[in-house]
Amino acid sequence: MKRVRKAVFPVAGLGTRFLPATKSIPKEMLTVVDRPVIQYVVDEARKAGIEHFIFVTGRNKGVIEDHFDLQFELNETLAQRGKTTQLDFLKTLQPEPGQTSFTRQQVPLGLGHAVWCARDLVGEEPFALLLPDMIMQTDKSCLSDMVELYEETGGNIIAVQECDPAEAHKYGIVGRGKDVHDGFEITGMVEKPKPGTAPSNLYINGRYILQPQIFGILAKQERGTGNEIQLTDAMLKLEKTQRFYGYHYRGSTFDCGSPEGFVEANIAFALARPEMRASVLGMLERLIADLDPRKAMQAAE
Numbered sequence: 001m002k003r004v005r006k007a008v009f010p011v012a013g014l015g016t017r018f019l020p021a022t023k024s025i026p027k028e029m030l031t032v033v034d035r036p037v038i039q040y041v042v043d044e045a046r047k048a049g050i051e052h053f054i055f056v057t058g059r060n061k062g063v064i065e066d067h068f069d070l071q072f073e074l075n076e077t078l079a080q081r082g083k084t085t086q087l088d089f090l091k092t093l094q095p096e097p098g099q100t101s102f103t104r105q106q107v108p109l110g111l112g113h114a115v116w117c118a119r120d121l122v123g124e125e126p127f128a129l130l131l132p133d134m135i136m137q138t139d140k141s142c143l144s145d146m147v148e149l150y151e152e153t154g155g156n157i158i159a160v161q162e163c164d165p166a167e168a169h170k171y172g173i174v175g176r177g178k179d180v181h182d183g184f185e186i187t188g189m190v191e192k193p194k195p196g197t198a199p200s201n202l203y204i205n206g207r208y209i210l211q212p213q214i215f216g217i218l219a220k221q222e223r224g225t226g227n228e229i230q231l232t233d234a235m236l237k238l239e240k241t242q243r244f245y246g247y248h249y250r251g252s253t254f255d256c257g258s259p260e261g262f263v264e265a266n267i268a269f270a271l272a273r274p275e276m277r278a279s280v281l282g283m284l285e286r287l288i289a290d291l292d293p294r295k296a297m298q299a300a301e
């Protein structure tokens with residue numbers, strides 16, 4: 001069985017929920033506390049043993065490439081000023097030469113199309129797919145657990161989490177079959193099921209390990225919901241000939257593709273930083289106290 005060495009990061013979406021911020025800044029470069037969202041996702045992949053990072057970018061996304069490049073002048077200045085802590089930290093985040101590749105999705109035709117754009121860079125081997133909108137908060141990365149499961153089962157792996165059943169119609173939902181190692185057999189997938197028809201409350205949370213045969217299906221460029229080329233449609237076709245397993249992730253996931261999820265991520269990651277925790281808690285307490293209904297009424301008048 002081939003090892004999972006490569007990861008694909010589709011970062012070519014328009015980010016319309018974040019306009020006007022995303023007019024010129026990719027949403028993946030918005031910062032959660034002090035580092036861009038994409039950095040968290042790349043770090044998760046690195047922890048899982050990924051050796052090659054493939055970014056599917058689009059217009060206005062060049063800054064992502066710069067972020068993962070060596071900033072020679074910055075490093076020199078930090079060294080001259082004796083800022084060794086910051087310099088050493090930056091070095092730990094720097095991919096090795098040759099570990100990154102960038103390709104372009106010229107028109108954002110959907111997630112499935114973005115994944116297809118990475119076909120030649122991935123080649124004939126299994127690969128991880130991480131949606132950079134979703135960032136996760138656990139010591140061991142979600143993808144690490146998925147790679148461990150994959151080494152037992154092979155096939156394709158999709159990470160899932162529980163949602164409120166009343167919200168299931170907003171997500172891609174999988175059906176749960178029998179347990180296999182630390183995962184379970186997936187018995188079906190449905191993208192945004194009609195209310196009351198979802199096969200479970202397990203939603204796809206943005207982490208996948210896929211076999212390269214997915215590219216042959218995506219190559220047909222069939223349009224689905226929203227007239228976009230949908231990854232779920234291609235996975236449903238692949239499911240007819242290959243096994244799919246679910247990995248039930250139990251850590252916290254933040255949807256940084258929506259402003260509310262992004263704000264929550266900032267608060268959660270700041271609270272998780274020992275040096276910030278007390279001051280951020282104090283700020284939150286003050287802000288909540290300010291929500292006193294009388295004050296809110298005065299402000300509205």
Ligand code: UTP
Nearest residue numbers: 010011012013014015016017108109110111114
């Ligand atoms: P989203 O649908 O959440 O991203 O796609 P979006 O289109 O950028 O956001 P909104 O809805 O307009 O606010 C999930 C992931 O797939 C990527 C996005 O960049 C995001 O990381 N994507 C989506 C592509 O790379 N290309 C596409 O054509 C669509």
